[in-house]
Amino acid sequence: MIYNETMQSILARRSYKVFDSKPIDDENLETIITAGLYAPTGMNRQPWHFTVIKSEEGLARFAQARRSLPLPPGIPPEAAARFGDPMRNAPVMILVSAKEGGTSFEDSCLAMENMFIAAASFGIMSGWDHATVKDLFNHDPELKKELIPEGYVLYAAAFFGYPGPEVKDRGERKGTVQYI
Numbered sequence: 515m516i517y518n519e520t521m522q523s524i525l526a527r528r529s530y531k532v533f534d535s536k537p538i539d540d541e542n543l544e545t546i547i548t549a550g551l552y553a554p555t556g557m558n559r560q561p562w563h564f565t566v567i568k569s570e571e572g573l574a575r576f577a578q579a580r581r582s583l584p585l586p587p588g589i590p591p592e593a594a595a596r597f598g599d600p601m602r603n604a605p606v607m608i609l610v611s612a613k614e615g616g617t618s619f620e621d622s623c624l625a626m627e628n629m630f631i632a633a634a635s636f637g638i639m640s641g642w643d644h645a646t647v648k649d650l651f652n653h654d655p656e657l658k659k660e661l662i663p664e665g666y667v668l669y670a671a672a673f674f675g676y677p678g679p680e681v682k683d684r685g686e687r688k689g690t691v692q693y694i
């Protein structure tokens with residue numbers, strides 16, 4: 515394998531459930547977002563809208579909604595502690611929404627992955643937040659109005675921050691690959 519800077523960032527990226535509260539500086543954040551904006555999109559539609567939540571008030575409002583989301587079905591309340599704080603102590607949350615239709619879903623996910631890799635190149639890690647994508651705006655439609663443009667659908671949501679104390683080793687990748 516050729517181990518250049520891009521490969522180092524791809525291999526260094528890990529999903530985190532707990533972040534350090536150290537802020538992400540604006541230049542790093544802007545670069546991460548630029549990486550997202552340069553992702554490919556079907557027919558170059560660039561159908562998305564990026565919502566970057568980083569202010570104290572913005573994070574507090576998001577946290578209030580995020581914490582009031584019910585636990586996934588089947589999780590008894592006494593086991594809730596195991597899930598920790600849904601905000602993960604992260605200083606930045608990025609949402610990618612787009613008008614429904616065409617390749618909006620794929621475009622949004624590709625943008626998020628570009629941002630994950632750019633972030634990893636600065637030692638900033640990320641964490642996809644499936645519960646936000648799936649349920650948050652159904653649970654809190656007012657928040658949807660505050661955070662994404664009218665008529666848009668949320669396709670990707672992730673936390674960004676410097677890694678917390680957990681050590682990540684998810685082992686070797688064993689995906690099946692076939693060369694023809």
Ligand SMILES: Cc1cc2nc3c(=O)[nH]c(=O)nc-3n(C[C@H](O)[C@H](O)[C@H](O)COP(=O)(O)O)c2cc1C
Nearest residue numbers: 527528529530531641642643644645646682683684
């Ligand atoms: C579509 C999708 C949804 C995910 N949802 C969550 C989630 O809700 N919470 C979470 O902590 N991690 C979530 N993850 C992160 C995965 O658990 C993680 O990518 C996987 O375990 C591999 O680890 P790595 O990202 O560190 O390589 C999600 C990843 C994807 C691609």
